[in-house]
Amino acid sequence: MQSQSYRWLFDKLQLGPITLDVDSTVLTRWGNQQEGGAKGYNPKNKGRASHHPLMAFVADWRLVANLWLRPGNTASSNNIEGFLESTLDNLGNTRVGLFRADSGFYDKVIVALLKAKSISHIISARLTQALQQAIVDQCKWQQVEVGLEVCELSYQPHGWETPQRLVVVRQHIRRKNGAVAGRPCRYLPMILICRAGAMGRC
Numbered sequence: 001m002q003s004q005s006y007r008w009l010f011d012k013l014q015l016g017p018i019t020l021d022v023d024s025t026v027l028t029r030w031g032n033q034q035e036g037g038a039k040g041y042n043p044k045n046k047g048r049a050s051h052h053p054l055m056a057f058v059a060d061w062r063l064v065a066n067l068w069l070r071p072g073n074t075a076s077s078n079n080i081e082g083f084l085e086s087t088l089d090n091l092g093n094t095r096v097g098l099f100r101a102d103s104g105f106y107d108k109v110i111v112a113l114l115k116a117k118s119i120s121h122i123i124s125a126r127l128t129q130a131l132q133q134a135i136v137d138q139c140k141w142q143q144v145e146v147g148l149e150v151c152e153l154s155y156q157p158h159g160w161e162t163p164q165r166l167v168v169v170r171q172h173i174r175r176k177n178g179a180v181a182g183r184p185c186r187y188l189p190m191i192l193i194c195r196a197g198a199m200g201r202c
Contacts, residue, residue, distance in 0.1 A: 002090075003086070003089055003090050006065065006066070006090035006091070006092075007089070007090060007091075007092035010065075010090070010091050010092050010093075010094045011092050011093060011094075013061075013094075015058070015060070015061065015094050016095075016097075017095045017096070017097030017098075018058045018059070018060050018061070018091075018094060018095070018096060018097060018098075019058070019059040019060055019096075019097060019098045019099075019100060020056060020057070020058065020059070020065065020087070020091075020096045020098070020099050020100070021056070021057045021059045021100050021101070022054070022055070022056050022057075022080075022083075022084075022087075022099070022100070022101045022105060023054075023055055023057075023101065023102065023104075024052055024053065024054050024055065024104060025052070025053060025055065052070050052074050053067055053068060053069045053070060054066075054067070054068045054070065054079070054080070054083050055067050056083070056087045059100070065087050065090055065091060066083065066086055066087040066090050068083055068086075077104060077105050077107045077109075077110060080105060080107070080109070080110055081109060081110075081113060084110070084113060088117075096119050097120065098119075098120050098121065098122065099114055099119050099120065099121040099122070099123075100121070100122050100123070101121075101122075101123050101124070102123075102124045103123075103124040103125060103126045105123055106123055106124060106125050106126050106191070108157070108159065108160045108161070110123070111123065111164065111191060121191065121192075122190050122191070122192055123190065123191045124188065124189070124190050124191075125155075125157075125166060125189040125190060125191055127187055127189055128157075130157070130158065131155060131157070131166075131189060132187075134153060134155045135151070135153065135168055135187065135189070138151075138153040138154070138155075139151035139153055139168060141170060147171065147172035148169070148170075148171050148172075149169075149170045149171075150167060150168065150169050150170070151167070151168050151170070152165065152166070152167050152168075153165075153166050153168065154166070164191050165191070165192060166189050166190065166191055166192070167189075167190050167192040168187060168188065168189045168190070169187070169188040169189075169190075170185050170186070170187055170188075171185060171186045171187075171188070172185050172186075173185065173186055
């Protein structure tokens with residue numbers, strides 16, 4: 001019933017290619033709100049029972065495309081395959097032009113599913129020691145503006161079948177009057193896969 005309601009809505013709206021953002025959050029439970037909750041990752045209220053829902057948003061229009069309520073002891077990417085399939089079903093004929101997610105969804109299963117469906121995607125990568133070394137070995141930085149540089153590299157994470165295209169942003173933390181005032185730098189690696197014709201979104 002819920003999926004039919006979503007499809008009816010999006011079919012009525014007749015949106016063009018959308019940007020789909022997927023994220024998770026922590027909802028702390030108190031008092032008699034404990035049903036279905038569990039102790040898990042909860043940085044603000046450690047040790048408290050919580051839920052860890054999955055959410056999908058149409059970023060262009062600030063619309064909710066899907067929401068699954070899960071116990072607090074589930075990982076960010078837990079059940080993501082089923083959630084993505086459900087979300088795409090909710091969207092009906094609305095095409096996803098770009099999928100975006102943070103490093104909690106940096107997973108080979110997710111990337112393989114998106115590639116199989118020819119969905120362009122940007123997913124933040126975890127800055128592991130192996131990736132840090134690959135950045136040192138491969139990156140030839142190009143300055144975008146003062147204190148902001150980008151590079152591109154091919155990197156195959158441990159356990160993944162194929163190398164991935166990564167774009168890394170290097171940002172100098174402190175700036176003063178538009179000039180770099182010091183270190184350290186912040187590194188933001190992202191898997192960046194764009195289909196032909198989608199570069200305006202990537």
